[in-house]
Amino acid sequence: MTARADAAAAAPLLDVEGLRVAFDGREVVHGLSLRIMPGECVAIVGESGSGKSVTARSLLGLAGPGSTTTAERLEVLGRDLARAGEREWRGVRGRSIGLILQDALVSLDPLRPIGREIDDALRIHERMPPAERRTRVVDLLDRVGMPDPAAAAGRRSGELSGGLRQRALIAAALALDPPLLIADEPTTALDVTVQARILALLGEIRSRGTGILLISHDLAVVGGLADRILVMRGGRLVEEGPAEQVLRTPRHAYTRALIAAVPTDRARGERLSVSSAPVTGDGGSDDAVRTGDRPAPPARTAVGERPVLRLDGVTKTFPVPGGRLAAVDDVSLDVRRGETLGLVGESGSGKTTVARLALALTAPDAGEVLLDGRPWSSLPERERRPMRRRIGAVYQDALSSFDPRWSVRGILDDALGTVLPRAGRRERDRRVTQLLDQVGLAAPVGARRPLTLSGGQRQRVAIARALAAAPDVLICDEPVSALDVTIQAQILDLLEDLQRRDGLALLFISHDLGVVRHMSDRVAVMRSGRIVETGSSDDVFGSPQHPYTAQLVADAPRLAA
């Protein structure tokens, strides 16, 4: 520990009591208390709408337009800021508290070199000659593990990868050596291997005596770093305690639901969500906490003998400056009836191109996609069209896959058009209601437009649409990546139920190892367009053969560290 940390050991860096934040008279944070000591990492965990980000921003006096922040006590480094004006806050930001935001791409000016961005803080707050500032910038970039820091300082954010951009942001936050760092979802948009490195870096910063307030929706991410965890929900604190205790012996039902929803290291077929009550209102997460008897999941249909969908040595290249890039390079996969094949890989590995090839939305340059052993990708579109209903698709961004002019009922009715082209109004209405029921949506949801639905509800509608034509294969491309963990749990359970009932073959694509492992019978690991390893889910994750898989498994955040 440094001398500074020792001297300040008795005094908290941040001391907040009864923090309330309201927007236009509507209170969103209802009296939060929080203390951070030097060298301590406190995490606030909650789902979207829990008020965690607003809390973080209000600690910097940045709650936003139309907001009123009040607190019984709000002290930063012993300085009372409960009634601070904008002028006073400006002295605090950067110098006393550094902020790391989620999206490094938009948080950095795309037109300026990152060195200049970091230099800003030094130029505004410190009287330092330019030459000294330059060495300091390079020094900071070096500290956050930026390779070749001197050259990197001259690059713009667009020229850096997501992980390096995040490092640059952290360097900017550290520029004035603030005793307290606030990190709002610092790793959310990053691949697991990169995430692991950023979390390690934050751990290192903490060990030098800096206090960290970590905001995240992901308990698993927080678990490895935080000393204490605060669980927030609906603007209130529901549980607080040492990380170990909150994760291992949570007292509050909501915390238990959150932990139960994390799919990492959970056996295939094990339930993740707590309740399966039909979702009617907006508060999807409300249903997750309501404990109740759920009907036993249907028995699994036997996995079929022959593959329904088969990719045979498929290659797809795209033109890039100076040649062609193989987005998918000699990939062979097969999915059988009643089976889930997980396809896991980091961003840019070619997962989505595999999905598009399987859906025959793009034609392979080499190799072939077969449906039931018969040609699929090589058919002319005219002959393929009548068979398209056999493959359904669920995408990450459900909203943009719906015609914005249509209601939920209209969307499902349209999807039934290929199956029941001559059915009467009443027959179709009956089927639509039935589909809504299958995905756990109440009938009145049908009258709404997708825009007015929550993320989980939208994804349910997307699944209902995919099921409308009673497909044999369902291709899910990152179906839960945009959802809160409890909602994610509900959607995963729903997919599993539907597979058990209908014997669907599932191609499940995700960057999230935990999700893939939980969902899949077999797994294929993809990297730079190639399948590096494939096998049963337990084998691949239990004893990975390829070093890349081993790295992925090691870096995946898990609850019990």
Add this chain to the structure above:
Amino acid sequence: MSELELRQTTVVSAAEHEAPRPARRMPRIGTLLAFAFVAFLAVAAFAPGLVQTHPPNAISAAEAFQAPSFAHWFGTDESGRDVYSRVVAGTGTSLLIGVTATFIGLLLGAVLGVLASFGGRAVDFGVSRLVEVLFAFPGLLLALLVIVIAGPGPVTATIAVGLSTAPGYARIIRGQLVAIRSAPFVESARVLGHAPGRILARHILPNALVPLLVLATLGIGQAIVWASALSYLGLGAQPPAAEWGAMLAAGRTYLGTAWWMTVFPGLMIVGTTVATTVLGRALTRRDQEVR
């Protein structure tokens, strides 16, 4: 339970079952005024007799050049005709020209836009360059060119104005179609196995064209101004037809003595343009809120 309480309970239960729509604001006062003005124009266009005070073409030498008064709200012209009644009589012509010209422009633009976005690379290239060439001419110049070829008159003026607005619509429609054609929801319709014709009719065209209809209401005002300009130059509606542009031209000679002969038809042109534009903007806002 009082009636008010009753109503409150119904509202609450309705709110529980219905979608939480984005709160629809009351229309702005300007929108209401614009709507009232357009309503008046509609009456004047379809049933001018209802709002006219005098026969529009009744000549009375004794009443020539009278200033606005209670008997003649907008005064009288050189032949003693009631300017207000003539302005009303001209509404039908002016609106017809404006609406028809916009429709022609929209239709032509839609044909060009659909050709460009679905006709393949070569057609797209050809159409896009043609549109760019048309863009290079000022709109009114293009209209004058058509009239030079086809001869003056209200019909040619209408067609001329329509033709000269077409490139703008063509470009917007092409952009809309290209964007929507590759939208994820169109792709998901393909995945469902829908035929291209159905996708075009049910997804692509409605999404591309409905915002355009809103835009077209903005174009009507513009078309009326252009048509009036052509009539003012003597290339559109011919005297003694009571068309606003032609009335402006006729009153020009007496601008120093009888200002009302030009000011009131001019005000009608301005009012109509402003009102349709305000309504168009209100429609655009509504369309964006719905999305």
